Amino acid sequence: MASDINVEARVVDAAECSVRITDRNRPASKTIRGEWDDKPATPSPNTDGLYRELYLGRVVAQDIKKVPQVLGTRNGVVVEQIVDGKWRLAGSPGDDLWCIFWPDGRKSCSDNIEFERMSVVRNLPDQEERTKRVDRALVHLYGDLCKGAQKRVPF
Known part of the structure; x- marks a missing residue:
């Protein structure tokens, strides 16, 4: 629930x-x-990630691009997509751009970050405004929050 x-x-x-x-x-x-059984519900430790860190200063500026958001495939072939549905930010090979930190001390990382620009629910009356908000949020991350970053991006 959004609230x-x-x-x-x-x-x-x-x-x-x-x-x-x-x-x-x-x-x-x-x-x-x-x-699969009639056992009562039991509390269990939450093993979801504690937090996520984004290392936005490692993004390679010229590699930022809009990429498709795949909505459906059939036999490995894309049958439905939103052509410019995501922003994809990539780092140099081997750069961790974000990591999830787990309760047991492990972390899982990736060398790219994708932000969904558009809702997968099509034909929303405010679809264009929603997409603009995502674009503005990304600009805010780089333009305002990351002013001191050594590696600048072209936003």
């Missing part, structure tokens, strides 16, 4: 333009219920 969203985005290293995103409503435990 339950309580996410904090905070710059943790202005020189490298590192942003930490934390779900402030993340529960310490979840209720797990067995679907």
Whole structure:
């Protein structure tokens, strides 16, 4: 539910333009219920990520581009897509651009970040405004939050 969203985005290293995103409503435990037996629901530790960090200063500026958002495939062939549905930010090979930090101390990382520009729900009356808000948010991340970053991007 959108009213339950309580996410904090905070710059943790202005020189490298590192942003930490934390779900402030993340529960310490979840209720797990067995679907194949009649056992009662039991609380279990929440193993979802604690937070995510984006290392936006490592983005290769000339590689930022709009890419398709795939909505459907058949036998490995794309049958439905939104042509410019995502922003794709890539780093140099081997650069971690974002990582999820897990409760057990592990982290999972990727060398690219994709932001959905458009809702997969088509023909919304405010679709164009929604897309503009995503574009403005990305510009805000780079233009305002990351002013001190050593690597600048062309926004």
